Amino acid sequence: MLASGLLIQVSRQVRRIALTVLLGGLLGATLVRLGPGFGVDERELDSRLSAESQQAIRSQRARDNNIASFYFRYLAGLVHGDFGFSQSLNRPVSELLKERLPLTVVSLGYGVLGGISIGLALALLTVWWHAPGADIVPAVLSGLCLASPAAVIALVFLWLGPWIGEASRWAITLVVFPHVYRYAKNQLVATSQSPHVVAAQARGLSSWRVLWAHVFTPAAPQLAALAGISVSLAFGASIPIEVICDTPGIGQLAWRAALDRDLPLLVTITVLVALMTLVVNSLADIALALCAPSEGAAWNPRAAE
Amino acid sequence: MKLKQPIALVVLAVAVAASLGAGWLAHHSYADQSREFISAPPSAEFWLGTDELGRDRFARLLYGTRVSLLLAPAAALLSTLIAALIGGAAGFLGGRWERIVTAGVDLFLSLPWLFLLLAVRALLPLNTPPVTSVTITFLLLGCLGWAAPARIIRAGTRTLVNSDYLVQASASGISRWRLFWRHLLPNLRPILLAQFWISVPVFILSEANLGLLGLGVSEPLPSWGAMLRELENYSTVLRNPWMLAPAVLLVVVVSCLQLLLRTEESAPC
Numbered sequence: 001m002l003a004s005g006l007l008i009q010v011s012r013q014v015r016r017i018a019l020t021v022l023l024g025g026l027l028g029a030t031l032v033r034l035g036p037g038f039g040v041d042e043r044e045l046d047s048r049l050s051a052e053s054q055q056a057i058r059s060q061r062a063r064d065n066n067i068a069s070f071y072f073r074y075l076a077g078l079v080h081g082d083f084g085f086s087q088s089l090n091r092p093v094s095e096l097l098k099e100r101l102p103l104t105v106v107s108l109g110y111g112v113l114g115g116i117s118i119g120l121a122l123a124l125l126t127v128w129w130h131a132p133g134a135d136i137v138p139a140v141l142s143g144l145c146l147a148s149p150a151a152v153i154a155l156v157f158l159w160l161g162p163w164i165g166e167a168s169r170w171a172i173t174l175v176v177f178p179h180v181y182r183y184a185k186n187q188l189v190a191t192s193q194s195p196h197v198v199a200a201q202a203r204g205l206s207s208w209r210v211l212w213a214h215v216f217t218p219a220a221p222q223l224a225a226l227a228g229i230s231v232s233l234a235f236g237a238s239i240p241i242e243v244i245c246d247t248p249g250i251g252q253l254a255w256r257a258a259l260d261r262d263l264p265l266l267v268t269i270t271v272l273v274a275l276m277t278l279v280v281n282s283l284a285d286i287a288l289a290l291c292a293p294s295e296g297a298a299w300n301p302r303a304a305e
Numbered sequence: 306m307k308l309k310q311p312i313a314l315v316v317l318a319v320a321v322a323a324s325l326g327a328g329w330l331a332h333h334s335y336a337d338q339s340r341e342f343i344s345a346p347p348s349a350e351f352w353l354g355t356d357e358l359g360r361d362r363f364a365r366l367l368y369g370t371r372v373s374l375l376l377a378p379a380a381a382l383l384s385t386l387i388a389a390l391i392g393g394a395a396g397f398l399g400g401r402w403e404r405i406v407t408a409g410v411d412l413f414l415s416l417p418w419l420f421l422l423l424a425v426r427a428l429l430p431l432n433t434p435p436v437t438s439v440t441i442t443f444l445l446l447g448c449l450g451w452a453a454p455a456r457i458i459r460a461g462t463r464t465l466v467n468s469d470y471l472v473q474a475s476a477s478g479i480s481r482w483r484l485f486w487r488h489l490l491p492n493l494r495p496i497l498l499a500q501f502w503i504s505v506p507v508f509i510l511s512e513a514n515l516g517l518l519g520l521g522v523s524e525p526l527p528s529w530g531a532m533l534r535e536l537e538n539y540s541t542v543l544r545n546p547w548m549l550a551p552a553v554l555l556v557v558v559v560s561c562l563q564l565l566l567r568t569e570e571s572a573p574c
Binding site: 016150257281 | 408411412415416417420421423426427510513517519520530536537542556559560563
């Protein structure tokens with residue numbers, strides 16, 4: 001029963017990802033077509049080219065005028081790892097991605113892990129130490145981080161750069177942490193007020209044991225969903241943070257592409273980032289279904305029916 | 306705890322009033338360049354000094370506040386309206402429509418917001434006149450920020466559709482159109498208002514990020530994001546700490562908005 005539910009869940013996630021790639025690819029191709037400069041080739045202005053050469057260039061480009069074939073070739077290219085050609089950097093997009101993606105992934109990995117760890121630790125501490133005003137410091141800190149643009153957080157870490165090392169990782173950590181802290185705190189507080197926790201406390205269990213075994217563990221599946229949200233947040237924040245910290249990653253590449261209006265590059269990055277976010281979200285959903293099948297059923301409409 | 310809300314309200318009211326009264330409060334226009342006072346420190350004439358072009362920072366801060374505080378709510382209104390239309394219709398019609406909209410919203414939410422914003426912004430000319438750039442920036446924010454509110458509005462509509470009074474109204478033969486406008490929409494107002502207020506700080510922060518990246522409001526029109534670009538030079542900021550005024554004001558205003566939101570959320574119904 002659980003295996004079939006899980007299979008349905010996995011197939012739903014795979015369908016969702018495939019649909020995103022398809023629609024994202026179509027949307028991207030449309031944006032590229034609508035973008036300024038589409039259908040214009042600066043080689044036509046090269047006076048050294050003969051009339052025959054210019055005609056050859058025009059006929060080579062003419063196949064892009066057919067919308068259906070353009071979309072088809074664009075999607076086929078995506079499937080085969082051909083992400084197009086960056087006009088501004090004069091290099092294949094796949095090459096640029098290969099260079100810059102690892103840096104962003106590492107930076108995001110540290111940032112997300114740091115943000116989740118700090119957020120969860122502070123939430124646990126707040127719930128455990130339930131004295132009046134115990135949450136003032138984390139609440140103020142999270143409020144400040146939530147009220148600051150990611151770019152300003154990056155600036156602060158850039159100024160502190162010599163003392164703290166990789167500024168972009170710290171900045172992403174501080175972008176992710178307040179969201180994790182607030183959600184986790186609410187979840188843990190709600191769980192800590194449930195009857196089984198009161199019963200555990202009444203039986204004289206130590207506060208740490210109650211917190212770990214009876215508050216944190218039951219709330220863990222819901223907290224797993226934070227991984228997906230955190231990755232999405234971190235990707236969004238990576239643009240201003242990488243630009244400010246001068247980190248040569250995907251975010252900085254997207255910003256350059258936007259300034260140079262290099263739509264093939266920008267659209268490919270957007271679709272790729274959406275895909276990565278979806279994969280992480282899907283993994284979190286599947287993990288949730290594995291850890292708590294009842295939770296999985298709650299958000300799986302078929303199972304709920 | 307009870308003091309927080311009035312303090313936040315007063316701070317917001319002062320910020321809005323100061324931005325609306327910028328013409329009276331500031332001695333100069335935001336675009337006036339005093340060539341003899343380039344990068345001047347604060348004085349009676351220039352309360353926050355001048356920038357590298359000799360423009361009054363205080364005037365630019367007030368006009369920038371006006372841009373952010375008036376246009377972010379406008380963008381929030383637009384996104385809430387779009388979300389109400391899409392989410393409300395999906396929840397009301399149900400069935401296939403609801404599934405399509407839910408899938409669309411999920412898809413839209415998986416696209417990273419700032420990347421999408423950059424992609425659409427890149428489609429438009431970068432050398433647009435300042436007023437057009439302001440309009441484009443906030444229109445884009447409004448048009449692209451509908452997905453998250455739409456999901457919540459759809460869920461709220463679904464709950465209302467299944468409520469006793471709507472079932473009774475439907476059974477009494479009221480047309481679906483009237484049911485939607487007269488009975489459903491007025492009861493969705495609290496959700497719509499909450500979504501509107503949640504969107505305002507999000508859009509203020511998004512504009513600040515875009516402005517700092519040079520993709521927001523174009524010069525010489527000031528905005529908080531554009532003014533934050535000055536902060537990139539650490540040594541200059543260290544020598545002229547008053548340059549931090551836009552960042553401080555931004556954080557204070559967004560904190561006040563979030564404080565009001567949290568108070569609203571925790572208020573007993």
